[in-house]
Amino acid sequence: MGEGREQNEAFVTLATNDTYALGCLVLGSSLRRVGTTRQLAVMVTSGVSQSMRQQLGGLFNQVVEVNVLDSSDTCNLELLGRPDLSxxxxxFHCWRLTQYQKCVFMDADTLVVQNVDELFDREELSAAPDAGWPDCFNSGVFVYVPSEQTYRNLLSFAVTGGSFDGGDQGLLNLYFNKWATEDIGKHLPFTFNVVSQAFYSYLPAFKQFYDNIKVVHFIGAVKPWHHAYNTASRTVTQLPGTGHSQQFLQMWWNIFMDSVQPNLDPQLYESSVVSQNLSCSGIAGDLANMSLERSGEDGAMRDDRERKLQWEQGQADYMGVDRFDNIKARLDEKIAQPTPSGSGKAPEDQPPPPSE
Structure with missing residues (x-):
């Protein structure tokens, strides 16, 4: 492989907050582990803290700040059951990375288990079929060619045509509407984007072709970081009813604990603790501190993953444990704590903790 391709082709991902940045760090680490020769680029929005950006910069070749594009299509997103996908x-900003000649976009909730550099031999728009409707491609992994014109065309199409699911996948399938019938060469094998939930899979085939799996995709609202992890046994515990493969979850957590968690900033909290992103800063902060202060005698994490997931989905218990006076009490407790030695910050300058 010529040096030119190695410098001019890139894997690209996106983080809109610190929690999804954790996913990007695991994804990037998995790509490094399988020996990719291509560049790694991550797009970040204003929701990603400076501390997290610094860690991303230590792994990715390029960190690019982009503005948030919101579909504002609440009706179709409600049909999909995922208002967070707006x-x-x-x-779509990935098409603006014209410093590269060809790219592979990968969602932050994907995990690479075998080298996939061969994807750069594919054309735009190459993607794997979606498990829920195979005549549509899943937009969690796709090959594309950066182009300012394509970016502008996508934005124009979003205004005039919209998205049938309110998210990027519905719009991209409408825009690249010949994917299903025009060129089978643009159909990636399912092994390049395998859903982690067993109930989506054809189980005999899953067993038969397991060794061929190259990319795992943790689709759905519940992500690997929502599950509890036992630091003593180094095992992950599934949230009930989520359906994620225990093997794939363990793969994700093994990489996270080995390559990501030791480098996280223990003071990883967003400044606006009482915002809608409270659970995001809370999860990132908890995972940054888990080996320091979040383990009980048996090594199990003490935070409530299910309640943090409810926060993320806008289902906080405002009349119970998440009511305002409890949040205020936690803030007052944090402010009253003495300044850590050598921190150089006054108590009132210390970042607030996540909800517990």
Whole structure:
């Protein structure tokens, strides 16, 4: 492989907050582990803290700040059951990375288990079929050619045509509407984008072709970082009813604990603790501190993953444990703590903790 391709082709991902940045760090680490020769680029929005950007910069060749593009299509997103996907239009900025000749976009909730550099031999728009409707491609992994014109065309199409699911996948399938019938060469094998939930899979085939799997995709609202992890046994515990493969979850957590968690900033908290992103800063902060202060005698994490997931989905218990006076009490407790030695910050300058 010539040096030119190695410098001019890149894997690209996106982080809109610190929690999804954790996913990007695991994805990037998995690509490094399988020996990719290509560049790694991550797009970040204003929701990603400076501390997290610095860690991303230590792994990715390029960190690019982009603005948030919101589909504002609440009706179709409600049909999909994922109102959080409105910001996924932001991934269209990937077409603006014209310093590269060809790219592979990968969602932050994907994990590479075998080298996939061969994807750069594919044409735009190459993608794997979606498990829920195979005549559509899944937009979690796709090959594309950066182009300012394509970016402008996508934005124009978003205004005039919209998205049938309110997210990026619906719009991209409408824009690249010949994918299903025009060229089978643009159909990636399913092994390049395998869903982690067993109930989506054809189980005999999953067993038969397991060794061929190259990319795992943790689709759905529940991500690997929502599950509890036992630091003593080094094992992950699934949230009930989520359906994620225990093997794939363990793969994700093994990489996270080995390559990501030791480098996280223990003071990883967003400044606006009482915002809608409280659970995001809370999860990132908890995972940054888990080996320091979040483990009980048995090594199990003590934070409530299910409640943090409810926060992320806008289902906080405002009349119970998440009511305002409890949040205020935690803020007052944090402010009253003495300044850590050598921190150089007054108590009132210390970042607030996540909700517990």
């Amino acid at each position: 910001v996924t239009f932001t991934k």
